[in-house]
Amino acid sequence: MVKAVVGANWGDEGKGKITDMLAENADIIVRFQGGANAGHTIVNDYGRFALHTLPSGVFYNHTTSVIGNGVALDIPKLFNEIQQIINGGVPKPKILISDRAQIVMPYHVLFDEYEEERLGKASFGSTKSGIAPFYSDKYAKIGFQVQELFDDEILKSKVARICEKKNVLLEHLYHKPLLKEDELMNTLHEYRDMVAPYVADVSSFLDKALKENKTILLEGQLGTLKDPDHGIYPMVTSSSTLAAYGAIGAGVPPYEIKQVVTVVKAYSSAVGAGAFVSEIFDDEADELRKRGGDKGEFGATTGRPRRVGWFDCVASKYGCRMQGATDVAFTVLDVLGYLDEIPVCVGYEIDGEVTTEFPVTSKLEKAKPVLKTLPGWKCDIRGIKEYDKLPENCRKYIEFVEEQLGFPITMVSNGPGRDEIIYR
Numbered sequence: 001m002v003k004a005v006v007g008a009n010w011g012d013e014g015k016g017k018i019t020d021m022l023a024e025n026a027d028i029i030v031r032f033q034g035g036a037n038a039g040h041t042i043v044n045d046y047g048r049f050a051l052h053t054l055p056s057g058v059f060y061n062h063t064t065s066v067i068g069n070g071v072a073l074d075i076p077k078l079f080n081e082i083q084q085i086i087n088g089g090v091p092k093p094k095i096l097i098s099d100r101a102q103i104v105m106p107y108h109v110l111f112d113e114y115e116e117e118r119l120g121k122a123s124f125g126s127t128k129s130g131i132a133p134f135y136s137d138k139y140a141k142i143g144f145q146v147q148e149l150f151d152d153e154i155l156k157s158k159v160a161r162i163c164e165k166k167n168v169l170l171e172h173l174y175h176k177p178l179l180k181e182d183e184l185m186n187t188l189h190e191y192r193d194m195v196a197p198y199v200a201d202v203s204s205f206l207d208k209a210l211k212e213n214k215t216i217l218l219e220g221q222l223g224t225l226k227d228p229d230h231g232i233y234p235m236v237t238s239s240s241t242l243a244a245y246g247a248i249g250a251g252v253p254p255y256e257i258k259q260v261v262t263v264v265k266a267y268s269s270a271v272g273a274g275a276f277v278s279e280i281f282d283d284e285a286d287e288l289r290k291r292g293g294d295k296g297e298f299g300a301t302t303g304r305p306r307r308v309g310w311f312d313c314v315a316s317k318y319g320c321r322m323q324g325a326t327d328v329a330f331t332v333l334d335v336l337g338y339l340d341e342i343p344v345c346v347g348y349e350i351d352g353e354v355t356t357e358f359p360v361t362s363k364l365e366k367a368k369p370v371l372k373t374l375p376g377w378k379c380d381i382r383g384i385k386e387y388d389k390l391p392e393n394c395r396k397y398i399e400f401v402e403e404q405l406g407f408p409i410t411m412v413s414n415g416p417g418r419d420e421i422i423y424r
Helices: 015-025 075-087 106-122 131-139 146-150 152-174 181-198 202-211 243-250 282-291 313-323 333-338 392-405
Strands: 002-007 028-031 040-044 047-051 064-067 094-098 216-223 257-265 268-270 307-309 327-331 341-350 353-355 368-375 409-413 421-423
Touching (some): 002 015, 015 040, 015 216, 015 257, 015 327, 015 409, 028 202, 028 243, 047 075, 075 181, 094 181, 094 202, 106 131, 146 152, 152 181, 257 313, 313 341, 313 392, 341 392, 368 392, 392 409
Parallel strands (some): 002 257, 028 216, 257 327
Antiparallel strands (some): 040 047, 341 353, 341 368, 409 421
């Protein structure tokens, strides 16, 4: 059986924790898209970890962690991450890397930095991890697939073509140092030696696992609103963040995905630029940011403060619909315990009309939040294990959100720890 764990919003919903939790009963966990540009923060018996490429189920002895073909593979970052968790006392994980995954090159990171610098105030708020240049090259068919590392003839001709093309931009657009063919070849040889022990035909491995009735978790990065087709384009990421893409990014049939656990946060947060209708500012935002997550609302990759806001029913309902949610995991509910009353965005006012349907970006930029206020529960709910033991106003908040979403909230997370979860 295949289950997908994906985000409904702008990312940062708490997918890492939910994957880590579900991985206890899974055999294989697959990262199916994105790169090291976003982090998943995990708190478990080994400690606290920020993962960027490794799947969040990597902490169990019985699991195999797979880097799927849809991933933007930054090889040095992956190997640093493996070393970090081993240094943290985690047993060496079983890892497979798809022979069809593509490689983030050092020049992708440089081009990302140079372009953000060139755009200045009009920049995209990139994490400067090389993601947009990487995916541009992938679709321009000048990227490197892992399998190509093992054929020097292919590498040599490709490296020559790439240097010719990139050096024009480096010289005339960015005025930066040029790429050198021999240096690139050396880098590619280093990468080859690092990944060689892990490379596999992943789709064949997963096909065999499905025939043996193994449980496979697909782990997505970011959320619906960062999807390049269905998100807040152009302030999006460069790979599809939807569960449907899990079939492509891992190499499994779409009909095998039986469960889509869509992670939704009890309030809103976002890293990076783009429309964010329920955003709050100043002291109100600082207070929520300080209390948020398990170390406050700061990006796991960049450390920069996340933008925060009230729960957005319009964006979250759309996010769940696009993911095809079968289950909603409602996270960081414990954070809201300090509030006397809790505003919730239930609609958008655009040009004098109120809508509950999520609009295209040009209309989204004009949207003003329509807020409804719910009573708070004014206490700490961490440690509660049964739904009925939650304060009445807390249950009412969950049930109000569930009704607005139109999808069942089957898990409620009330703390960062692996076992701080309530099943409904």
